[in-house]
Amino acid sequence: MPTIVGVRLRFSKTLWFDPAGTEPVEGDLVIVETERGLELGTVVQPPCEVAAGSVPSVLKPVLRVADEGDLAYAQELELKEREALPVFRELVEHYRLDMKPVAVEYVFDGDKIIFYFSAEERVDFRELVKDLAANFHARVDMRQIGVRDEARAVGGVGHCGQMLCCVRFGGDFHPVSIRMAKEQDLPLNPLKISGLCGRLMCCLRYEFDAYKDFKGRAPKRGAIIETAVGLAKVAELNTPKETVTMRFEGGDRITVPLSGMCCSKGSGCPCSVDREVLAEAGHAAAIAMVAEDEVEFEPVMKAPQPAPQKRERPERRERVSVAESGEREDAPQAESSAEKSGTPRRRRRRGGSGAAQPPASEPARQAASEQPSKQPQGGGEAKSGDQPAAGRKRRRRRRSGGGGGDAAPQA
Known part of the structure; x- marks a missing residue:
């Protein structure tokens, strides 16, 4: 190679x-x-x-x-160039030519001189070349250059405070368009985007690709972004830092990195922001939400539970049996005690099969106590013990031969 x-x-x-x-x-x-x-x-x-x-x-x-001899000779040629430039300007004014003298260069071997000038149109400088050759006794080469080459030859300091890009970097000149300034969100003011040469600054081309790539990945200005704390609108884009500034409905502004944005629609566009990213950016509501989640998902230490105690079965209440005569007086007291305890008392019918009747409800007992007692038919008189007590259901009269209470003989 x-x-x-x-x-x-x-x-x-x-x-x-x-x-x-x-x-x-x-x-x-x-x-x-x-x-x-x-x-x-x-x-x-x-x-x-x-x-x-x-x-x-x-x-x-x-x-x-x-070597040292070459450097000393280069300094001599530089002094000659400084002396030749004023002569070049005087002759141009003498012939009243529409050109602007820029610089003079001696070739290193010293037998040729190049005169640089700028002009908008073609200039007839034949008489000027004769006078220059007679004054400097060397071959003369007239070279017309553009305004950008003029700035490179003269040099200077740009708006950024640094040496002009055309002088510092050299190389070929590439076209610069106004679209490059628009893509970088620069003010379209000719005084701010033009260089010393009067053309658009060369540095607009250097960062154009970076701005174009970032804006192709970032959401557009004014787009609506979904967040965990509400909707927000894109207010500003920062290409060097690759960040997006959003404004919420309440007026709060927050700046998040483009890498922290994701797509909630599955199309690949950055249209949503997670609350963790908002919390890292310093949003108060997102920080509170993340803190609540951390507290919720923390492992809770279970307190030691006491050993289960064996419950004691309550003593069964003794059933209250009502005697035929002597225990009727104690029935109201037994009913009142049963009502206080809340346990229904079960009664047993006299005679017959001896099966126990189901307990009656409280309204039924009250209705039964208010009804007047009926006399048995057939002129028979029931015993004094057969009268129903207060709050008790009226007992039916037994048929003859049933073996129950003594009934009066039929007439």
Whole structure:
């Protein structure tokens, strides 16, 4: 693979040369051979190997690294250039030519002088060339350049406070459009986006791709974003930091990184923000929600529970039996005690099968106590013990021969 070295010449772009056995380092001054003759240049790319098809087949050689004699001679040529520029301006004014003298360059071998000027139209400078050749006794080369090359030749400081990009970086000039300024959200004021040359600044092209890529991934300004604390609207985009500033309905503004945004619709667009991202950005409501979740999902230590105690079965209440005569007086007291305890008392019918009747409800007992007692039919008189007590149901009269109470004989 061929080995090349990059050298930047004065008033020119970076050119590639064959090291030809020399080993210059970056920043060294070297003497190279060009179409114009010998020239002094600065190494911007040290020797390196490249693919065979990426460089021209024939490269001019690097003659040598500049020594002290070459540097002293370069300073002499620089003094001559400073003296020649005022003469060039006087002759232009003398012939009243519509051109602007920019710079004068002596070729390193000293037998040729190049005069740079800028003009809007073609200029007839034949008489001017004769006078310049007679004054400097050398070959004269007149070269018209544009406003960008003029800024590179003169140099200066841009709006950023740094040396002009065309002087510091060199290289070819690429077209710069107003669309690049719009894409970077710059004010379309010619005084702010134009350089010293009067054209759009070269640096607008440097960051255009970065802005275009970021805006292709970020939501548009004014888009609605779904968050855990409500809807928000995109208010500002910061391309160098890749952040998005959102404004909520209450007026609060929060800035989140673009990498923290996700898509809730499945289409890949950044249209939602999780509450964890909002909490990291400092949103108070999101911080409170995350804190509540942490408390909710913390493992709770179970308190030791006492051993289950064996419940004692309550003693069964003794059933209250009503005697035929002597125990009727104690029945109201037994009923009142049963009502207080809430346990219904079960009664047993006299005679017959001896099966117990189901307990009557409280309204039924009251209705039974209010009804007057009926006399048995047939003129028979019941015993004094057969009268129903207060609050008790009236007992039916037994038929004759049943073996129950004594009934009166039929007439």
